[in-house]
Amino acid sequence: MSDNMSKEQRSYTMSRIRSRGNETTEERLAKLFRTYGIKGWRRHVDLLGKPDFVFRKEKVAVFVDGCFWHGCPRCKLKPKTNIEYWTKKIRGNRRRDRMTRGHLEGKGWAVIRIWEHALMHPRRIARAIEDVLEGRRKNGICSESEKKNMEANQVIFR
Numbered sequence: 001m002s003d004n005m006s007k008e009q010r011s012y013t014m015s016r017i018r019s020r021g022n023e024t025t026e027e028r029l030a031k032l033f034r035t036y037g038i039k040g041w042r043r044h045v046d047l048l049g050k051p052d053f054v055f056r057k058e059k060v061a062v063f064v065d066g067c068f069w070h071g072c073p074r075c076k077l078k079p080k081t082n083i084e085y086w087t088k089k090i091r092g093n094r095r096r097d098r099m100t101r102g103h104l105e106g107k108g109w110a111v112i113r114i115w116e117h118a119l120m121h122p123r124r125i126a127r128a129i130e131d132v133l134e135g136r137r138k139n140g141i142c143s144e145s146e147k148k149n150m151e152a153n154q155v156i157f158r
């Protein structure tokens, strides 16, 4: 995305992208999986919160979250027009994200939410996701090392 856009223009552009089904970020992550040979994922799996990618065997759900839409504390893309509307919308998204996480984790799923800005670090994302998948294959669901991995990768994961 071009750097000479104002944050407001960028938000608008991002909302346009999002309204077409967020194909850009999803496609980028699919490409990343192919590049790093990460297999076993599926899209459009009917699961609460509509994860972008699901590893059914390992019970891992992956979301890619737009920094504007989910209120990324790092990018701080604040709305400048219709502030009340956007603030409410973003707050609602975040609330729903938390509920989705709670629900899925309660059913034994690992929930990986990747910030859009983290797509700049594909190798790091690939390694972190592979760690979670590998851990689940070896140790079954939700091990201590999985929790540590998630915490260690907070720049990428939410």
Ligand SMILES: [Zn+2]
Pocket (backbone or CB within 6 Å): 067, 072, 073, 074, 075, 076, 115, 116, 117, 118
């Ligand atoms: Zn961000």
